[in-house]
Amino acid sequence: MPDVTIDNQRYRERFEEFSQIGATENDGVNRPSLSDENKEARDRIVEWFHEAGLEVTIDEMGNIFGRREGANSDLAPVMFGSHVDSQYNGGRFDGVVGVLGALEVVEALDDADASTERPLEVVAWSNEEGVRFQPDMLGSGVFCDVFDLEYAYERTDKDGNTFGDELERIGYKGEVPCEPRDLHCYFEMHVEQGPFLDQQDLPVAAVEGVFGFSWMNVTFEGQANHAGPTPMNMRHDAMVATSDIVQAVRRLTATEGTDLVGTVGSVDVWPNAINVIPETVEFTIDFRSYDDEVVESAVQGIKREIEMAAEREGLEYEFEEIMRIDADPFDKDCIDTVVESIEERGYDYTRLVSGAGHDANYLNKICPTSMIFVPSVDGISHRESEYTEWEDIRIGTEVLLGAVQKKANE
Structure with missing residues (x-):
């Protein structure tokens, strides 16, 4: 040769x-x-x-x-x-x-x-x-x-x-x-x-x-209102629930598997104004591992966290798994x-x-x-x-x- x-x-x-x-x-x-x-x-x-x-x-x-x-x-x-x-x-x-x-x-x-x-x-x-x-x-x-x-x-x-x-x-x-x-x-x-x-x-x-990985898209629907006069106990803030999920992703990656990684990489907020309570937040979640069972466990765990966050804040929500690869x-x-x-x-x-x-x-x-x-x-x-x-x-x-x-x- x-x-x-x-x-x-x-x-x-x-x-x-x-x-x-x-x-x-x-x-x-x-x-x-x-x-x-x-x-x-x-x-x-x-x-x-x-x-x-x-x-x-x-x-x-x-x-x-x-x-x-x-x-x-x-x-x-x-x-x-x-x-x-x-x-x-x-x-x-x-x-x-x-x-x-x-x-x-x-x-x-x-x-x-x-x-x-x-x-x-x-x-x-x-x-x-x-x-x-x-x-x-x-x-x-x-x-x-x-x-x-x-x-x-x-x-x-x-x-x-x-x-x-x-x-x-x-x-x-x-x-x-x-x-x-x-x-x-x-x-x-x-x-x-x-x-x-x-x-x-x-x-x-x-x-x-x-x-393997799972990509998910989540939308929280709350209620826009003035950031000044609205008491804290009357708010339905989609951003608060979103922040809870960001933290939950970090917690799950520490407990579900040694190689599991998770990211909230894209966030869209409406109306996105300094003096308005966020009404709608749409965001993505990315979980990855070389163990498909670990990915599935993380997906099920974050779905429970999303449901609880929506309930705490009085929100509607939509969840979609947009991609799953083994x-x-x-x-x-x-x-x-x-x-x-x-x-x-x-x-x-x-x-x-x-x-x-x-x-x-x-x-x-x-x-x-x-x-x-x-x-x-x-x-x-x-x-x-x-x-x-x-x-x-x-x-x-x-x-x-x-x-x-x-x-x-x-």
Whole structure:
């Protein structure tokens, strides 16, 4: 097998160039799904795929695929990649290193004139973040038959724009069906988005699975009134009940399981005025654990807390579980392949479970899957100060290269 190595200078220059698309003043990026900045990022990816000699296709969800043929093109391909949409004012590394790293793997193989038995497919998934159009991982979800295409097209942003209309507006509503197909396996390299690798001073991890989670939406309905004349014993304050639930989430995460995490991440208040008692509060709750029973126990516990908080404050309430995903162990052989690639290169490593969801969650439903993590400095992600040392990105990409070569020559 020819000696294949990545071109670190080319790779880093490409990353720095890509980071200018939607760049923010604080060294982050703002490329939410189907925005003008996201279109520019997509255009650049398509351009680079073509320059690398890949056959580019775009499916009905705007997922972008770049195919490199193998010696036997009838074999199922090895797919690998990630996403290029970002959080609002998010980090430069989240998702992007997985797509650009996958492209560098292909170009490194080309540089070495190294063929593979199986075809390779690099992918950039649509709407992984779910920050503008919910739910997240929408493009890979339709591809893996988790969501219907029409359901995805009907998702709306806060301004009432639909996913389908915006996909068409930016020119990425492709004609290739977005549906499951035969894949040999899937790999995804990603920044950890947590502190473990950084704290342990390790450059890379083989990912064994992903936390299960529950997303909930809660609305408390009280009574608006003047903040001055209204006695405290006559108030029906939706914000008071909400604050009780925020504290309850923290209590439950301390008692329900050692890896359970919980977050109240979005809160909308009406009328949101300094001198008016809050009448309506709508908020979200996110529980995650690698143990599905722990997640279920936490959900049942918070439902009881919501009912009691509403009763104490004399409120009506609505509760909806908007998403539930079970904990997802990855394929043992794919994990072992990542580990072999790490050990062959002599890097220190560990095995981790991801607390964040990724497109790999859904790919794992249709083909063998695993992930590669590289460190997030101070565990920071989903904000502009997100940072990963370039040497760690290089190491992770070398590991991806080795894993892809092994599986593509089976």
